[in-house]
Amino acid sequence: MDAVEMHEVGKSFGAVRAVDRLSLRLAQGQTVALLGPNGAGKSTAISMMLGLRTPDTGTVRVLGGTPDRAVRAGRVGAMPQTGRLVGGVKVRELVGFAHRAHAAVARGPMPSLDELMDLARISDLGGRRADALSGGQAQRVRFALAMAGAPDLVVLDEPTAALDIESRHELWAAIRACAGRGATVLFSTHYLEEADAEADRIVVVDRGRVVADGTSEEIKRRVPGRTVSIDASALRRDPADLPGVLSSETDGRRLRLHTTDADATVLALATAGAVRDLEVTGASLEQAFLTLTHTDPIKTDNTQADHIQADHIQAGPTQAEEAVR
Numbered sequence: 001m002d003a004v005e006m007h008e009v010g011k012s013f014g015a016v017r018a019v020d021r022l023s024l025r026l027a028q029g030q031t032v033a034l035l036g037p038n039g040a041g042k043s044t045a046i047s048m049m050l051g052l053r054t055p056d057t058g059t060v061r062v063l064g065g066t067p068d069r070a071v072r073a074g075r076v077g078a079m080p081q082t083g084r085l086v087g088g089v090k091v092r093e094l095v096g097f098a099h100r101a102h103a104a105v106a107r108g109p110m111p112s113l114d115e116l117m118d119l120a121r122i123s124d125l126g127g128r129r130a131d132a133l134s135g136g137q138a139q140r141v142r143f144a145l146a147m148a149g150a151p152d153l154v155v156l157d158e159p160t161a162a163l164d165i166e167s168r169h170e171l172w173a174a175i176r177a178c179a180g181r182g183a184t185v186l187f188s189t190h191y192l193e194e195a196d197a198e199a200d201r202i203v204v205v206d207r208g209r210v211v212a213d214g215t216s217e218e219i220k221r222r223v224p225g226r227t228v229s230i231d232a233s234a235l236r237r238d239p240a241d242l243p244g245v246l247s248s249e250t251d252g253r254r255l256r257l258h259t260t261d262a263d264a265t266v267l268a269l270a271t272a273g274a275v276r277d278l279e280v281t282g283a284s285l286e287q288a289f290l291t292l293t294h295t296d297p298i299k300t301d302n303t304q305a306d307h308i309q310a311d312h313i314q315a316g317p318t319q320a321e322e323a324v325r
């Protein structure tokens with residue numbers, strides 16, 4: 001049984017086709033990154049996975065049943081991008097409340113409260129006020145709330161947005177630990193390097209459809225061409241005249257040539273005596289992303305932002321957060 005199975009799902013808002021015959025299967029235990037430009041339909045797809053919206057067409061199954069059933073059974077944990085933690089309670093009280101609420105209806109083994117706090121790396125925050133935490137600490141508490149019912153599927157909307165590097169690492173350690181227990185993790189991110197490093201699989205969505213789906217390496221291979229770079233001072237002729245070269249850019253002392261035929265380009269460079277500090281690389285995930293979502297990477301200079309734009313998935317409060325309210 002798949003964790004998520006979306007088949008030919010469509011959803012429109014008036015004239016806007018937000019999700020367009022989108023099919024997607026997430027096997028249990030996978031960690032999957034969902035990438036896509038603004039308005040690609042990620043939030044809408046996720047909201048249907050969480051049972052917050054109903055598709056116009058197609059079917060969505062989560063853990064073998066309807067999304068609603070899976071969510072009500074506490075088998076889905078969601079961490080929305082926004083939402084503050086409730087005030088006036090200590091972290092351990094808040095997470096303990098969520099943990100008890102889930103334990104009361106749990107059908108399978110649950111981690112103890114201590115284990116949950118440990119998993120989310122918040123054991124040292126138990127006595128702190130939940131509404132007076134740093135961004136990274138608050139995210140880990142929210143992650144603990146999403147994990148309180150030991151869900152089989154965890155949906156994280158930009159879990160590390162606006163966190164500093166250390167907090168990101170801490171949160172990823174917690175997410176990895178939860179994936180290590182067998183949960184399926186779906187996360188959206190605007191940090192492509194995060195998708196590259198953390199996901200078993202990357203799904204790129206554009207205009208409501210899946211445009212690429214595979215490992216990071218597979219997605220990079222979808223983009224033809226190579227980048228040949230050399231020491232910029234080595235070449236004394238116009239790079240545009242070299243065979244295969246589509247475009248070039250200079251970044252400090254490096255000259256980067258985007259080519260459809262790396263062999264011919266390198267050969268011509270060698271003939272011109274310009275092979276100095278040579279490097280040949282394939283597409284980066286960023287180039288692949290930009291190509292797959294119809295932004296020409298060749299025209300993208302190297303100052304292009306490291307990340308794509310943010311999702312704004314409003315998955316709503318987790319059951320635990322709602323219960324605490």
Ligand SMILES: Nc1ncnc2c1ncn2[C@@H]1O[C@H](COP(=O)(O)OP(=O)(O)OP(=O)(O)O)[C@@H](O)[C@H]1O
Pocket residue numbers: 013016017018019036037038039040041042043044045309310311312313
């Ligand atoms: N409630 C709504 N009413 C009208 N249009 C909507 C609504 N929700 C989404 N849309 C539209 O549907 C399309 C897909 O939006 P969605 O939020 O799913 O994309 P996204 O990939 O999550 O984008 P972003 O990264 O900007 O959050 C967009 O054109 C958006 O404007």
